[in-house]
Amino acid sequence: MLTFNYSIWILVLPAVMFLVLGLGGKYMKPVVSGVLGTITMAITTVLAYLTAYQYFFSVGKAADGTYKAIEAFNFEWLRFTDTLHIDLGMYIDAISSMMLIVITTVSLMVHIYSLGYMKGEKGFQRYYAFLSLFSFSMLGLVVATNIFQMYIFWELVGVSSFLLIGFYYTKPSAVAASKKAFIVTRFADFFFLIGILLLSYFTKTFDFGTLTAVGAPCFSSFAGGSFLGISAISWTMFLIFMGGVGKSALLPFHVWLPDAMEGPTPVSALIHAATMVVAGVFLIARLFPIYLFQTPEVLHLIGYIGAITAIFAAVVACTQTDIKRVLAFSTISQIAYMITALSVSGYDGHDGLGYMASMFHLFTHAFFKALLFLGAGAIIHAVHSNEMDDMGGLWKKMPIANWTFLIACLAIAGIFPFSGFFSKDEILAAALHHDIVLFSILFIAAGLTAFYMFRLYFRIFHYENKQYHHAPHDAGPSMSIPLIFLAVVTVVAGWLIPFDTLITADGKAFESHIDPLVAGLSIGIALVGIVGAYVFYFKKNEKPDQVATSLGWFYRATHNKFYFDEIWMFATRSIIFKCVSKPMAWIDVNVIDGFMNGLAYVSHQASEAIKGFQSGRIQQYALIYLVGALVLIVTFCGWLVAFITK
């Protein structure tokens, strides 16, 4: 497709910038590398907008008004058979165009913000190199033409996430967090890989276009295959979903995300709120027709996992005191929202509301969550602490942070007319039409969301007037501009962008309208949450402590994140390490190494024994030679005699 020729630069530019900054960064001044990275990202952003604009408004729309996917590029990279080959290319359709916009915008904002936030940090150039690497990987992930390319970039974003969480590599907690994030997601990706292999084994293709075509014939070969009473295709799709569980921090693989907050705050905004963690949602959305038509039971399970995660993370977020951790749990909860929305979606027309709502929420969430994280970064920058207890009464001192944070909180709580209201409303409406249980869970989670977000807001900006060592004040323009920009997007994104005509499951536009019942209910519960937070946290008082005491063990369990970390610790330390790893290590050390060491020992001893022969004394050599010669002669003579006498 000639018209999208320039779009390859969306991938190439950040990759080149990563190499330039990574290899040449130490010869540059920090500012130069930062500005270079930012300018490159700005160009990439323009190109991404151009691509999306072209897709949505001129090229993408087929004659019948549906949006068809376009393969802008496709290079065959690794060939197995005629039908099974791994390609690298660019697959531009509604959701990948939308993701291009989300990623490049948030990434650009984070690039600009970091110029101020990371100023004077050691390894500034390295930081920008990693940001470029991450942008490249994430963009490659969303435009993947086939599931294997997606997997490749999926791992690449995992690596860049690892590198950025562990950016402060001299801090043991950051190192531990980066390892945890990498290992947990990698563990989940292992299932993902098995799923991919199973899928390609049965369907003989990796290609998204073939896989997601409605009524694709390639699934017939799955027929009859089953394992443990569950059909092969259900296993396959469930295993693929497990990759998404890891990346998108759903239960029970969510444990890495709160710890990932050890990274620099802009990184949390970019990777662990707006882009990378929604990769799982994107994956399900990408394969949505398969889930819907081939394995509806798996999709149903996904919905319940999502809903439980949503309520679980919302409850935990109410008790955390580290502001970034509150935001992390809120991210987990919101992503679970998106996943659940996908599970309650149909395909055609208005049935596809859940799909559209999920993508809509992904879009709006990316902006308001990035805004929340960047705002939290500005606050941390000013107060030099992550803990709520060190904050309070900042609303006068940091007006920009205050207003932008408030807008983001209103958006995530789902208050009209901020963007979160529209997307969350669509999700709740879709859930209500589909499954009343899921709706109720999401509904309660929505109230909790409003509560914990405003708890956060009041604790930071009101609560009590703290005395600070240095008077906190709003940061410079490089940090304020992204905040203001994202706040504007958060305000307008909900009603400005017609998602129901642009991004739908089947590509056809449909009319979605705000259901007054659902809208009323969701605003109502959000207001209840906000008022609750106001009562507890607007002014310092004893009520929160009283409630905490009265809840007893439940509060303690929540505060400790329902002991998931401990359960994982127990599972790995006491079960996997003790029962699997230790015996394996024993075999490795004693049997395999023992065999090798034995070989070495034997040859060592043998050489010790015979090295005495090489004494350097000619006379000894001569004697040995003589004896040898005599032995040979005697033997030969004896043999000769025996031969003759025979």
Next chain:
Amino acid sequence: MGEFITNLLNNTIPIELYLAVTTIVFFVGVYGFLSRKNMIMVLISIELMLNAADINFAVFNRYLYPGQLEGFYFTLFAIAIAAAEAAIAIAIIINIYRKVHTIYVDEDVSKMKY
């Protein structure tokens, strides 16, 4: 004894006698080469072995191919080589003596191997 002298005069000494002598000389040389620690004595032992071989050449030529001279030439050739070899060996021994002040192979000379 009389017969032996007669044979000697008539050139009828059996070849075995010559070979017995050369064998004895050779093994005396071997023994000396293996047992002597003085490098000069080792050198002399080598010369003994060479001489035994030379005598063998001459004897075999004389008894097996009386009309030819190759064995004698070989003998002369080997004597010349032995002379050159002795000269070189003694030069080496003198140099070793200058360095380590001994010509006994089991003393400081052995450190040359390092």
